[in-house]
Amino acid sequence: MKFDTVIIGGGLSGLVCGIRLLQHGHRCAIVSSGQSALHFSSGSFDLLNALPDGEVVTNPQKSVKDLIRMSPCHPYAKLGGDKFCELAGESEAFLRGIGLSFQGDSMGNHYRITPMGTLKPTWLSTSDFAVSKSERELPWRKVSIFNIAGFLDFYPQFIADEFAKIGTKSDIHLFSLPGLDHLRRNPSELRSTNIARILDKESNKDELIRILGKAAPDSDAIIFPACFGLENANMLPALGRATGKPIYLIPTLPPSIIGIHTQQYMHDYFIHSGGVYMLGDTVKRADVEDNRVTKVYSYNHGNIPFSANNIVLATGSYFSQGLIATRSRVYEPVFDLDVSFNSDRKDWYNRNMFDSQNYQEFGVKTNETFNALRKGKVVENLYVSGAVLEGFNPVKEGSGAGVSILSALFIADKILSK
Ligand SMILES: Cc1cc2nc3c(=O)[nH]c(=O)nc-3n(C[C@H](O)[C@H](O)[C@H](O)COP(=O)(O)OP(=O)(O)OC[C@H]3O[C@@H](n4cnc5c(N)ncnc54)[C@H](O)[C@@H]3O)c2cc1C
Incomplete structure (x- = not known):
């Protein structure tokens, strides 16, 4: 099965990337195991709510320079401050352009209300919230x-x-x-x-x-x-x-009706735009030759491989099994890509559950254009998007959806510019 681009993982990041590619006439397939983080989310999208030193962010566009200074491996640092601001605006236009109705923008966080009645900063909330x-x-x-x-x-x-x-x-x-x-x-x-x-x-x-x-x-x-x-x-x-x-x-406690609606809406939009979405299939391994992915194999398709000019890995973090943690290491299960993690397991977590947890920042290493690294070498046609990336803490910073959407749009534009 040949496509221009095959995306592994059909959560928020994979879908944004796929829809953007289809809008520009690419032949695109998504292979996705099952439910995504959206099914369990608040329904609001976070871009940047706090800096690594704990300082509260009111205007993500203004504060991104401080974030980049404090976290040089952050996905936003790879984008750079100017590109971050450009992509944040483009993300809002993209989501509204496909018919999702949101309130909020990247020039100023607003506050959503949790099921317990407390107020939490966020970037975009569905209009009914x-x-x-x-x-x-x-x-x-x-x-x-x-x-x-x-x-x-x-x-x-x-x-x-x-x-x-x-x-x-x-x-x-x-x-x-x-x-x-x-x-x-x-x-x-x-x-x-x-x-x-x-x-x-x-x-x-x-x-x-x-x-x-x-x-x-x-x-x-x-x-x-x-x-x-x-x-x-x-x-x-x-x-x-x-x-x-x-x-x-x-929002209620999970499952999230708004999150499920968003996932289903984007899935349908992808299909109606001509994409092929293989739900319930899991990519298990790939052939990599001369630092290029040549073939990708899934459970359902057995020995019949997928091949594509570009592959996007958008498999999510531990929650979606894009990263697997054993007692001694954290690894990426499809390509065995280079993953950043502390070698001493005691440094993975903090005993106070509400403190920042280091394991949240572990993820797949990439170069500046989000190409995966494997045995220290750049894999030229393999891009890494969303929660599986290294270098950010979605919980402490409040940056989960932002990283997933901005990296997806950046990668799609990179592929389209080839
Ligand atoms: C429980 C939870 C709640 C969250 N709530 C919020 C929130 O309210 N706001 C916010 O901004 N951020 C939130 N986040 C952060 C979240 O990570 C991002 O917002 C974003 O939704 C992640 O999207 P993603 O596409 O990168 O990954 P995911 O949503 O995890 O999607 C990855 C997809 O890849 C599939 N997959 C994995 N491995 C394979 C494989 N080998 N083959 C095929 N498919 C595969 C999975 O089945 C899954 O569908 C939350 C995260 C979690 C875990």
């Missing part, structure tokens, strides 16, 4: 918070308590629907994905309008767990129009 420009106040004097009775992945009272600390009052409403009673018989079934399938049904619209009508007359907005929009994007706007109040979503 409840967000604030400031950490110290919310845009509403009073809100009405709704939750499904018995749903344990969303915490209205914690949210109300956190809101009260910064001057916003709340009234809380628990409700049920006949379809939800069926799920409630088994608590493990009452999860965001199953709830969304019921709330998205047009047949429940009138009952939902009646329930949301119980919001306090003096509340400025309705707050709802992010359990809409898996199969029906029209329900939330329709409810907003009918109740006469804006309805904003707050």
Whole structure:
């Protein structure tokens, strides 16, 4: 099977790279094992929330120079400050261009609201999300918070308590629907994905309008767990129009409806643009000759190889098995690429779980143009994109989606310029 480019891994990074290549007429395939980090994400994309020394970042474009000075191996350092700013703007245009609707930009982080009601900085949030420009106040004097009775992945009272600390009052409403009673018989079934399938049904619209009508007359907005929009994007706007109040979503604990929607939307966009997406297949090995990947083999295709002018490795980090950690080493399982990690295992982690963890920064080594290194040599047609890269800490810095999107666009442009 011959393609211009084969991408290994179909999460955020692989999909952004693939769609960009298809937009320019490339023949492109994605081989992807299964679910990606998006399925478990907040639904917001982080670009840069903090510097390695802990300083909070309010404007990623302004602070990237400090990051590059402190972290010379960081993927953003490989891009350089000017390219980072250019690609951040392009990322926003790219996502909106394919029809994903976001609020926020790289000139100033905004605050998303966690399922516990605390505020966290971020770059882009889906338009339906409840967000604030400031950490110290919310845009509403009073809100009405709704939750499904018995749903344990969303915490209205914690949210109300956190809101009260910064001057916003709340009234809380628990409700049920006949379809939800069926799920409630088994608590493990009452999860965001199953709830969304019921709330998205047009047949429940009138009952939902009646329930949301119980919001306090003096509340400025309705707050709802992010359990809409898996199969029906029209329900939330329709409810907003009918109740006469804006309805904003707050993410629940995983699985993430917004993340799953984003993954599915980009997957469909890739297919409709002419891409070949092989879901449920895993690349297991490759032939590398004269520092070029010549063939790639997957479990489902056995001895029938994929060949392409360019290969993009976008297999994610430990979570997606793009990196494997044993007791003595961290390795990359498909090509056995060079991986940076501390030789003494005691340096991998910090006993305080909430401190920065070194293992987060381990990853595949690359040159300045994100070509993989193997036995110290550059593999000319193999590019490395997203969470599998070395040199950044997505949790401490809040840079996960930013690295995945910006590296993907950079690599796609590099391939297209060949
Ligand atoms: C649980 C979790 C939550 C996160 N939440 C956020 C968030 O809210 N905001 C944020 O900005 N960042 C978040 N991140 C950071 C996240 O890493 C990035 O945002 C981004 O989604 C990573 O995308 P990726 O495509 O690089 O990797 P992934 O999303 O991990 O995708 C890699 C894909 O490659 C596939 N794969 C792996 N090996 C193979 C193989 N050999 N053959 C074929 N396919 C393979 C996997 O099945 C997977 O689908 C989160 C990360 C995790 C782990």
